[in-house]
Amino acid sequence: MFGKLTWSAIPFDQPIPLITSIVLILVILGVLALVTVRGWWGMLWREWITSVDHKRIGIMYGLLGVVMLVRGFADAVMMRSQQAFAVGAHRGYLAPEHYDQIFSAHGTIMIFFAAMPLVIGFMNFVTPLQLGVRDVAFPTLNSVSFWLTASGALLVNISLFVGEFARTGWLPYPPLSESAYSPGVGVDYYLWAIQISGIGTLMTGINFVTTVLKLRCPGMSYLRMPMFCWTTLASSLLIVAVFPILSATLAMLSLDRVFGWHYFTSDAGGNPMMFMNLIWAWGHPEVYILVLPAFGIFSEVFSTFSGKPLFGYRSMVAATLFICIVAMMTWLHHFFTMGSGPAVNTAFGISTSVIAVGTGVKIYNWIFTMYGGRVRMTVPMLWSLGFIFTFVIGGMTGVLLAVPPADFLVHNSMFLVAHFHNVIVGGVVFALFAGLDYWFPKAFGFRLHEGWGKAAFWLAFIGFWVTFVPLYWLGMLGMTRRLQHVWIPEWGPLLDWSLAGVAILVAGAAAQVIMLVVSIRQRDRRRDTTGDPWDGRSLEWATPSPPPFFNFAQLPDVEGEEAYWTIKLRALESQRLDPEPHYQAVEMPVNSAVGFFTAFFATVTGFSLIWHIWWLAGLGLLGAFVGFVFFAWRDVHEFHVPAEEVARADRARRAARTALLGERGAEAAAS
């Protein structure tokens, strides 16, 4: 009846997952109770769960990403403390079968359920605003994408309480991940969680390629798009190109596991090498899917806070597309040590280091963006400068790993662990925090506390280096990754040093939480009434903070590379806004519950496939299909926002802008 699922799936004998699960369940029940008591269900359902507004979806992606970032960070704290405690004869507090789940969950969560949702959240919130349009190309599909990602995240978290998670690393290399060597349900949780969220990501890619190519406001030619839109396009193109590979590869591994087929087994004609090639043909571009939008965020931040246009805009576009293409030609460097032969290793070593040309150009262009500027040392700017310092060093160690004979020494070592955290934390995570501070006022209408923001930056920056320098060092001493205990006592002090760095990072995370709490409490003092808190240059700053759900009363007409800056300069020079347009009714997509329903049934299907409850899997698929058909039959897709409502919203915005014009005019006259 219930496949492999019995009461023994609940870890009653293991205190750590049991207590964590109970606390999690209590927190969830508490939140549900609060929502019920306050009577928020209707509001939540109408304004958020069924919303197809790209800004709301972006914020929900952000929330999901932050929650999972905390979960992944908790795993990291456990890993670092386990290794620090398990030196020499000690075995620490996590048995191998538990520790192996934690490092697998850490990588899986951080990439798929923290970094991806946060990056996609920014793409959602920012891109349509910057393009001067009212929504993405397929708003309902966007909601489906989000809820499928949430469904995958839910399955990963269910594995904490029901069954186990994969013990095979964040990429389940066969034959270890085949049923002969991993007979439990851990790998199945991994496969179905990633499979479901991967479909959501693929649809996001399709959505944003279409949005950028087809939905720009009048005058927004390709070479007038803000850099963030270019990186969204490049990242989405990569998603469309490589996520199908991921889906197919994981499907093949599932077929091996469920039906005993032999795609990747080491016997009966299967070939595990094929898995390595396929998974990294997705996996390496995935790094650039994450880091390209991060580069976009930094480009916006450097330009805005230097008070200058981005230096070498066309070079930046070229470098972005160059990285986008070369990213797909480097995957083999993940297994130089499998003996591919010198010709193959040379080719992939060179293609890998060639990517550094694109990133190198970007770094110099950001530096020259600051050159001749008036650099305001705000919180986003601190993250961006911290990024240059950190990422350049991470890039350097990356080029070392791209030299095959050097890689023969440090492949899979703690040096590698330090390297990829160096680029992913220094590149992606720093960008996410910069972007959070930068666009927060736009999303929520008030600014974040600057003092706590700066404290969070310095703690994260210092904590990062204190954590990862010892790991580089351990790699040079020969320590390999994923050790549950280390047998060489001399490595102990370095592991302790790294753990001290984690303590600083915990303080940094606490500073972020305090920053949020303090800012929310002081929100009335911190309101951004102007809509343009940073003296911005692109179109999102032309809207009020937060923007109305239809974004723009009238789609802007773009006249130059810096759409809003041109409008602003003209207004400042003439000391008045452009004449009030003739307001017209706006058509907006209606809300839809199809995303939520599809994801609900996807979760049911995924869970039943993991536990081999075939009848329930069939019901889940049927439910998802019925939901889809129901949606397709819908007659009303859009509703009209009356011209009066549009006019009312826009006149309020114009009043705020006129006041701002007076202020800035007075400032200009005074200086």
Next chain:
Amino acid sequence: MTACLSGCLSGCSPSLLDGVGPVGRDDAHIFLDALAIMLVIVVPTILLALWVAWRYRAGNANAVYLPHWSYSGRIEAVTWSIPILTILFIGGVIWIGSYRLDPFRPLPGPAPIEVQVVSLDWKWLFIYPGEGIATVNELVVPAGRPVHFSITSASVFNVFFVPRLGSMIYAMPGMVSQLHLQADRPVELFGQSSHFSGDGFSDMHFAVKSVDPAHYAAWLAAARRGPALDRPMYDALARQSGNLPVLAFGRVDPGLFHAVAMQQVPPAPGPQPGSIAHGGREAGGRH
């Protein structure tokens, strides 16, 4: 520079850069060359970034403000050239290094010792086909002689790595990788698996002893007195177990390695029902 950096890095335990043989030294050399090339670019870039940010800070009235300056063909030429030239240089290092340090390439000098390596869950089996002996978790080689390793796995992927001897290479089921290494002097080192292979992975390290010829002969003689590695013994070894002591076998089937690599001997079994490693959170998994 090699000596200085390896000295700094080694602290109390010797680092990878302290190679004890030609391969280890050449790998380290290339590592340091590439590092030096990169540092020439990286250090000035970081300093430039910090200087520009400080020089053009909003509060600095002495710095000129160029609000529209966003293009310079000459600077663009430089910003593209610097990384391209660096990568051309690194590309040369990659090309030459990949061929010269190809793990399959035999080392010059006397005829190599043959060692066949089988990774098992979770221990290493070393077969010396020329001597007819085998060991578990201990690798003894004569100093100054090249060693030719043929490497396979009886179960999942592992990586054969002796940090200070040089290059690592994967041990893969159904495949044989080749590796040539040499220790120049008598020394005691450690080897390990550098690819996660399951719950017992942390114990997959082994002792490596490079000894002088006399000691090597004595060690061989002692090993020959050990029991035979027959099929039942091999099957017992192939079952999942960790933390095995050093074992020596005096006789071994000369076809064993080939049979394992070609999977004429079936792949080693995974976790058995009843073990924790069976992942037994599904029905019937926990007895």
